[in-house]
Amino acid sequence: MNRFFLSPACFQPGEVIFDPETSRQVSRVLRLRAGDRVITLDGTGEEYLLELQQVSKSSVTGKILTHQMTKSEPRVALTILVGLTQRDKFEWVLQKCTEIGCAAFTPVITSRSLVQDIRSAEQKIERWQQILREAAEQSGRGRIPVLNPPVLFLQALEQLRGFDLGLVAYEMERTKTIKKMLRGFKGESLGILIGPEGGLSEEEAQRTKQGGIILVSLGARTLRMETAAIVASTLILHQLKSLD
Amino acid sequence: MNRFFLSPACFQPGEVIFDPETSRQVSRVLRLRAGDRVITLDGTGEEYLLELQQVSKSSVTGKILTHQMTKSEPRVALTILVGLTQRDKFEWVLQKCTEIGCAAFTPVITSRSLVQDIRSAEQKIERWQQILREAAEQSGRGRIPVLNPPVLFLQALEQLRGFDLGLVAYEMERTKTIKKMLRGFKGESLGILIGPEGGLSEEEAQRTKQGGIILVSLGARTLRMETAAIVASTLILHQLKSLD
Numbered sequence: 001m002n003r004f005f006l007s008p009a010c011f012q013p014g015e016v017i018f019d020p021e022t023s024r025q026v027s028r029v030l031r032l033r034a035g036d037r038v039i040t041l042d043g044t045g046e047e048y049l050l051e052l053q054q055v056s057k058s059s060v061t062g063k064i065l066t067h068q069m070t071k072s073e074p075r076v077a078l079t080i081l082v083g084l085t086q087r088d089k090f091e092w093v094l095q096k097c098t099e100i101g102c103a104a105f106t107p108v109i110t111s112r113s114l115v116q117d118i119r120s121a122e123q124k125i126e127r128w129q130q131i132l133r134e135a136a137e138q139s140g141r142g143r144i145p146v147l148n149p150p151v152l153f154l155q156a157l158e159q160l161r162g163f164d165l166g167l168v169a170y171e172m173e174r175t176k177t178i179k180k181m182l183r184g185f186k187g188e189s190l191g192i193l194i195g196p197e198g199g200l201s202e203e204e205a206q207r208t209k210q211g212g213i214i215l216v217s218l219g220a221r222t223l224r225m226e227t228a229a230i231v232a233s234t235l236i237l238h239q240l241k242s243l244d
Numbered sequence: 245m246n247r248f249f250l251s252p253a254c255f256q257p258g259e260v261i262f263d264p265e266t267s268r269q270v271s272r273v274l275r276l277r278a279g280d281r282v283i284t285l286d287g288t289g290e291e292y293l294l295e296l297q298q299v300s301k302s303s304v305t306g307k308i309l310t311h312q313m314t315k316s317e318p319r320v321a322l323t324i325l326v327g328l329t330q331r332d333k334f335e336w337v338l339q340k341c342t343e344i345g346c347a348a349f350t351p352v353i354t355s356r357s358l359v360q361d362i363r364s365a366e367q368k369i370e371r372w373q374q375i376l377r378e379a380a381e382q383s384g385r386g387r388i389p390v391l392n393p394p395v396l397f398l399q400a401l402e403q404l405r406g407f408d409l410g411l412v413a414y415e416m417e418r419t420k421t422i423k424k425m426l427r428g429f430k431g432e433s434l435g436i437l438i439g440p441e442g443g444l445s446e447e448e449a450q451r452t453k454q455g456g457i458i459l460v461s462l463g464a465r466t467l468r469m470e471t472a473a474i475v476a477s478t479l480i481l482h483q484l485k486s487l488d
Contacts, residue, residue, distance in 0.1 A: 220316040
């Protein structure tokens, strides 16, 4: 069934009034009609089953039949801090990790990042928000992941200290696996930083350790950045019983 | 360190003689010189540490310093049977699942595959082989994954019966997780079929069950085909202690 995230203002007692853009998508792109059922979400994790009533090009309304908390949201909130890289790879990470169940993303500029300009990153935020929203709708999420502003590497380390557990994936680390590091973890929030292509510099790895953040291994093989982000999300949510 | 898969004929007693194409890559693209060290692989899982001796545009030779079995090859052989889809997505699956550690791939044409023509798939095999080889070199694999010929859905089910365990990922399945299905698994070979965009048809799901193949869940959220292939590979190799 089609799912749409709408702003809280669209939710009225007993009915939902779609915004013009989503109305156009419902009527023109998806060609839905009065009587069809869809799910709308208010972004808090609550989902509303609707029967469409009025459907025109610029205006769609639906009657609320039932509502419930989405059952597919992970129990733990996982934030991926990911080195900015080529556009398609970065967008892939946003899309795939949203499907897998990540709660938030922070773009990071490291010494080896391919993108070094924080302002050029800020210009892309609207496009990235759209990718997160569509991936959340298609994968059945109850919330759209949060996109944090881009930060520099040292700010990312500071951000990692704010989680119940902060990790940095490091290809030179061979023994501290995700599984070992999550043993006995009872917290609710985790952050993991995935370095850029080429990995962290030695200095960045040193600063991470000095900051009390754990360097972890993602396995015996060398993963590209975008693969590492997907594998790390899968392993962490699986280990914390938040994938199923 | 740079890694190169070479044909067995290149390996001579005490030295390795590179083929002309790889020689050009070593000398012109990577600009390596006599005295530099590289690793060459013969495809059996054995890797040879070389010191380059003669380096010219069309001919490179190296002295074998040591050799050993690659330590990063998974203990179990996982074959991904994956619905043919848009070119970039299919190639992503080949590349990412090679990094993660899959042993083989079989392209599958299902009733909802975007690509329905088995001959057009066969024309792309050389390109796909190249993607597998490069991903294997870059991720530190000891073997290049095997690319099987494209098959139709019913042939894929038949192929699945030939593994110690055959699975089909199915988004309508909710309780049989990878973890549950692999509990106590002691075999050496597994195959998992990942359906195309749009999923398996109900008839295909029925035929799978009738064939004695297990339909498994990859989690609570709906994954795109390419995400499903990566998540399934990660979970299976992790569960069988073949990721680290």
